[in-house]
Amino acid sequence: MSWEVVIGLEVHVQLNTQSKIFCSCPTRYGAEPNLHTCPVCLALPGALPVLNAAAVDKAIAFGLAVGAEINRRSIFARKNYFYPDLPKGYQISQYEIPIVGRGQLLLTLADGTEKVVGITRAHLEEDAGKSLHEAFSAETGIDLNRAGTPLLEIVSEPDMRSPSEAVAYLKKLHALVRYLDISDGNMQEGSFRCDANVSLRRAGEPFGTRAEIKNLNSFRFLEKAIEYEMERQQDILESGGKVVQETRLFDANKGETRSMRSKEEANDYRYFPDPDLLPLVLEESHIETVRASLPELPDAKKQRFMEAYGLPAYDAGVLTSSRALADYYEVVAEGLDAKLAANWLMGDLLGALNRSGAEIESCPVPAGQMRKLLQRIQDETISGKIAKEVFDVLFEQGADVDDIIERKGLRQITDPAAIARLIDEVLAKNPGQVADYRAGKDKLFGFFVGQAMKASQGKANPEQLNRILRERLDQPS
Amino acid sequence: MSFTTDTVKRTASLARLALPEADLAHVAQQLEGILVLIEKLSAVPTEGVEIMAHPLELQQPLREDRADGRDLAGRDIYLKNAPVSADGLFLVPKVIE
Amino acid sequence: MELHDHGLADLRRLLQKKEISAVELTTHFLQRIRSVDPQLRSFITLNGENALVQAHRADRQRADGSTQALLGLPIAHKDIFSTRGLRTTCGSRMLENYIPPFDATVVERLEQAGTVLLGKLNMDEFAMGSSNETSHYGAVRNPWDTRMVPGGSSGGSAAAVAARLVPAATGTDTGGSIRQPAAFCGITGLKPTYGRVSRYGMIAFASSLDQAGPMARSAEDCALLMDAMAGHDPRDSTSHPQAAGQFSAALDRPVRGLRIGVAEEFFADGLDSQIAEQVRAAIAQLESLGARIVPVHLPHNAVAVSAYYVLAPAEASSNLARFDGVRYGHRSQHADNLQELYQQSRFEGFGAEVRRRILIGSYVLSAGYYDAYYLKAQKVRSLIREDFRRAFAEVDLIVGPTTPTPAFALDAKTEDPVSMYLADIYTIAVNLAGIPALNLPCGFTREGLPIGMQLMGNYFADELLLAVGHAYQQATSWHLQRPDLAEVQG
Numbered sequence A: 001m002s003w004e005v006v007i008g009l010e011v012h013v014q015l016n017t018q019s020k021i022f023c024s025c026p027t028r029y030g031a032e033p034n035l036h037t038c039p040v041c042l043a044l045p046g047a048l049p050v051l052n053a054a055a056v057d058k059a060i061a062f063g064l065a066v067g068a069e070i071n072r073r074s075i076f077a078r079k080n081y082f083y084p085d086l087p088k089g090y091q092i093s094q095y096e097i098p099i100v101g102r103g104q105l106l107l108t109l110a111d112g113t114e115k116v117v118g119i120t121r122a123h124l125e126e127d128a129g130k131s132l133h134e135a136f137s138a139e140t141g142i143d144l145n146r147a148g149t150p151l152l153e154i155v156s157e158p159d160m161r162s163p164s165e166a167v168a169y170l171k172k173l174h175a176l177v178r179y180l181d182i183s184d185g186n187m188q189e190g191s192f193r194c195d196a197n198v199s200l201r202r203a204g205e206p207f208g209t210r211a212e213i214k215n216l217n218s219f220r221f222l223e224k225a226i227e228y229e230m231e232r233q234q235d236i237l238e239s240g241g242k243v244v245q246e247t248r249l250f251d252a253n254k255g256e257t258r259s260m261r262s263k264e265e266a267n268d269y270r271y272f273p274d275p276d277l278l279p280l281v282l283e284e285s286h287i288e289t290v291r292a293s294l295p296e297l298p299d300a301k302k303q304r305f306m307e308a309y310g311l312p313a314y315d316a317g318v319l320t321s322s323r324a325l326a327d328y329y330e331v332v333a334e335g336l337d338a339k340l341a342a343n344w345l346m347g348d349l350l351g352a353l354n355r356s357g358a359e360i361e362s363c364p365v366p367a368g369q370m371r372k373l374l375q376r377i378q379d380e381t382i383s384g385k386i387a388k389e390v391f392d393v394l395f396e397q398g399a400d401v402d403d404i405i406e407r408k409g410l411r412q413i414t415d416p417a418a419i420a421r422l423i424d425e426v427l428a429k430n431p432g433q434v435a436d437y438r439a440g441k442d443k444l445f446g447f448f449v450g451q452a453m454k455a456s457q458g459k460a461n462p463e464q465l466n467r468i469l470r471e472r473l474d475q476p477s
Numbered sequence B: 001m002s003f004t005t006d007t008v009k010r011t012a013s014l015a016r017l018a019l020p021e022a023d024l025a026h027v028a029q030q031l032e033g034i035l036v037l038i039e040k041l042s043a044v045p046t047e048g049v050e051i052m053a054h055p056l057e058l059q060q061p062l063r064e065d066r067a068d069g070r071d072l073a074g075r076d077i078y079l080k081n082a083p084v085s086a087d088g089l090f091l092v093p094k095v096i097e
Numbered sequence C: 001m002e003l004h005d006h007g008l009a010d011l012r013r014l015l016q017k018k019e020i021s022a023v024e025l026t027t028h029f030l031q032r033i034r035s036v037d038p039q040l041r042s043f044i045t046l047n048g049e050n051a052l053v054q055a056h057r058a059d060r061q062r063a064d065g066s067t068q069a070l071l072g073l074p075i076a077h078k079d080i081f082s083t084r085g086l087r088t089t090c091g092s093r094m095l096e097n098y099i100p101p102f103d104a105t106v107v108e109r110l111e112q113a114g115t116v117l118l119g120k121l122n123m124d125e126f127a128m129g130s131s132n133e134t135s136h137y138g139a140v141r142n143p144w145d146t147r148m149v150p151g152g153s154s155g156g157s158a159a160a161v162a163a164r165l166v167p168a169a170t171g172t173d174t175g176g177s178i179r180q181p182a183a184f185c186g187i188t189g190l191k192p193t194y195g196r197v198s199r200y201g202m203i204a205f206a207s208s209l210d211q212a213g214p215m216a217r218s219a220e221d222c223a224l225l226m227d228a229m230a231g232h233d234p235r236d237s238t239s240h241p242q243a244a245g246q247f248s249a250a251l252d253r254p255v256r257g258l259r260i261g262v263a264e265e266f267f268a269d270g271l272d273s274q275i276a277e278q279v280r281a282a283i284a285q286l287e288s289l290g291a292r293i294v295p296v297h298l299p300h301n302a303v304a305v306s307a308y309y310v311l312a313p314a315e316a317s318s319n320l321a322r323f324d325g326v327r328y329g330h331r332s333q334h335a336d337n338l339q340e341l342y343q344q345s346r347f348e349g350f351g352a353e354v355r356r357r358i359l360i361g362s363y364v365l366s367a368g369y370y371d372a373y374y375l376k377a378q379k380v381r382s383l384i385r386e387d388f389r390r391a392f393a394e395v396d397l398i399v400g401p402t403t404p405t406p407a408f409a410l411d412a413k414t415e416d417p418v419s420m421y422l423a424d425i426y427t428i429a430v431n432l433a434g435i436p437a438l439n440l441p442c443g444f445t446r447e448g449l450p451i452g453m454q455l456m457g458n459y460f461a462d463e464l465l466l467a468v469g470h471a472y473q474q475a476t477s478w479h480l481q482r483p484d485l486a487e488v489q490g
């Protein structure tokens, strides 16, 4: 009997507020060390926290988006432990009563099936600072710019049963927080980080002992770490051993997880309600105001794309996978052939972005230009094939679609007389093939198309070319 | 006695306090005395009594999300109180992960 | 009568009439501190030069027509309040060299009202103590008898005000730390309703109990300080939106018709008989001023100390975790790695009583004990609040002794923490409930030590307490007595 993996994820999402969660320091990434600090986030004696309204609203927005209960009264607690990047000696977090209760996320898996993953809770807390181990030989440097950045910690149920399900969940969550504009989701900068709880069991049996893998900051690392962990635990179990409940780190270079022995010692966080903060009480009207400001959510947008644009589920899913891509699509497709637009975005555009390592947000081709390109296909100024050439220039160098077409002389030849002239020249140059064709070698038709298109430098209107060529060839000489 | 020297050691480690071995018994005895004082609570019937975390029956006020400017001169004033710092960073003995 | 014998309100009138200048006043008090304080040790840090700068400015501002309420009046702060650019130690070795880069709200508000800051006052380390003997800067002496403690933790404030080294001072009260030393030193001190005075910049001991308040020679002087100190502070989430008040303006409210509760729980075993006698006499005096005396019950007062010694250390153990030798404060020279840095710095930086409370607090919050101790204490806290609620449905005020004994001798209780804790047996319930309470001098023992009575009020009855205190002080002269202290040439 085979092993079944059980995965639950804890995702830390940095909320994209202007200021920190309990003080008015900026949250901007990449400042001089400790520049974005003040008495509150440095934990100077006597400094006190005051809660950021925007962090609360963003947490509510998330809760509403996953259909969760929003707790009308939630409590901030202190999680006590010593670490140099934790200036107060405790982290302010929500413990017993978080702001967001049970909700769920609907995944579409690679094979097209759908799966619901439960969300246990989501709570507000503050981020820690950063320890820089490399800068000095005998010391660790502490930069507290990040200390106090608002985090939403989203805890899932142990509902995932494969690494790919875990990745699908994380991707869906990632898209969602960006849709909601509650986080920039930048995984390199640590704005979106994931801990994975992984255990194995025989199907139908109770959950096994889990290991928690900390700080996975890419989808690929998540997948690799779970795969490694599955093998590791399977080896232990099959050799009669016991999995130890512990925290592990993923080493991306080696592709393996290893135990964080040091942190395990006496994990007694002594949580208690933070006496510097009062209960967070939310009025119904407050929640409704946030609800009214919610954007269209991914699932609803996908449905609308299928209905309004007549797109297949797969296309609608891809195009709504990020809010920026969906917005881009809507600009391009409006009033044009929706499927043509979908194909171009999913094929050429995403392909080019992928190759250049760029995101849709930083796409060098503005949506308006992409739209113009497709318009020129539809109005037959250029052929689809030429359009690819135009697109390449557009992507590499920018500029205007019409200018590129003019500058490079790519305008499609639609004058029947001009096309006929080209064809006649080709036929005249290849008398042998013409004879063979006429003798019944039909396959040579493609040869003539190719030659004529080549002679037109690809600009001949393909349908006209076909039609005139056939007329000429079929006409007895 | 619930406050043994082991309890003191464990608690001191949790609280990051180095207590000299020689003091442990004395500290344990004093803490035991305090424990006897607070043990009196167990005799108070509290069934159905709500907890009181705070004297104020108010709710958490919210701060408008506005970031204030920060400058290096201000940061350097903060760093002046640091026993050891360099290059704008607070320094601690090397942390090995 | 010498200049330093005047209280704050008197000095204010003298300044307003321009009979004295702020510079004269400041110079006089600084001189007196230098000559008298060596035998008391009530100050940790003097602000001499700067105080004179502030005094000159005050005189200029008065000449320019400024009418700031406390313009040119010298005060001193308990060394628990952060003062920008001026060392703030909290009585601890941990903060021996700490210079706050910002002012506590209380400091800011009193400065805006025009006060001149003479210096920072001694206190029990991190406000943990009832005798001022836990200070790293030496025990403070009681001006009435220098063999005795001044009480704590605001012992430096109480001693300095009683010794006429400063007309008024700030203090903080977590379990009696304003009222108990005020009683031991024969001065007037108010622990305001929780939330009326901002805690921002005041170094935290137990956040849900701490409250700053005035310590002065009369209720009238306390009211003057409260006018400036109280008020909503958006930097403190626990600051009450209606914190501000008109304390001085409410002083003339008559006592006649008030219902004053007397709880027999406050007169039980262990109360010094001379204190019982004097407090009962004071109650009779209030009755003669037209108050009606009503018996009330506070059945859970007996376990208040127990609940307090769970909750206050629990909060303190966490509040003091920030003192790790990294960003400020004492850092051990005897540490080779991070854990040693934490453990040694904290061991060397904190005194024995602070360490004891950190240990108790860490213990009651730790896995397996949280429910039995911490949650249980929070439930008992509810019951204590309920006791007061029931009582204040019947009466306007409750009166009793502030302390079970008068000031005790130095070193009498240092080896027995629990007996020290019981010095606050009458004051602690007030902090747990969050209500206001006032200490008023109401007599002396045969040995010449001051006796204090405590007036407790319902939430936001701070003005009422001060008004009753004022009426009592109009009718009595206990608060006008002064200790006999020799000036020594320093």
Ligand SMILES: [Mg+2]
Pocket: A093, A125, A153
């Ligand atoms: Mg967390």
Ligand SMILES: [Zn+2]
Pocket: A020, A023, A024, A025, A036, A037, A038, A039, A040, A041, A042, A148
């Ligand atoms: Zn800050």
